[in-house]
Amino acid sequence: MSQLTHLDETGAARMVDVGGKAQTARSATATGRIRMAPGTLAAVRDGSGPKGDVMAAARIAGIMAAKKTGDLIPLCHPLALDSVSVDFAFEEDGIAVTARASLTGRTGVEMEALTAASVALLTIYDMAKAMEKGMVIADIRLTHKTGGKSGDWRAP
Secondary structure: OOOOOOEEEOEEEEEOOOOOOOOOEEEEEEEEEOOOHHHHHHHHHOOOOOOOOOHHHHHHHHHHHOHHHHHOOOHHHHHHEEEEEEEEEEOEEEEEEEEEEEEEOOOOOOHHHHHHHHHHHHHHHHOOOOOOOOEEOOOOEEEEOOOOOOOOEEEE
C-alpha cells in the first residue's frame, strides 16, 4: 500500500504532504461535452430558454467550481489558482467545453480543470433541463497537463 500516495503505511487515508516539493508553473486542460436535441441547442445558443443566458452561467459556475475543488474532492489540496478559463464550442449535436487551470505551486491542477469542466456541463444541463431532460454529459477527461515532477503530459 505504500505506493499509493493517499494512503499511509497502515492503509489509512491521508492528504499528501507537498511541503517539501518545489514550486513550479503548472497547468491542466480538461474537456467534455453535452449532447442535446436541435431545438434545445438552438435555444441555448440564442438565449431564448426559460433561464436566460446559459453559457454565461455555465462559465461562471465552472470557474467558481475550480476554486472550490479542495472543498469538493476528499484529500485534494485547496489551491490558490492563478488562472481559470472555461470556453465553449457549439457542435452539431451539443456543446463542447474546455476548461484550463494554472498556478505556480507544489501540486498540480488536474482536478481543478476537471471540476471546472464537469460543473460547467452540469450547469448547462440545469439551465436547459426544462426544455429537455434527456441531455447526455460525456467524454469528460484530462487532455493536457504541464509542470511538476512528472512533467508534461498530453492525452493520446
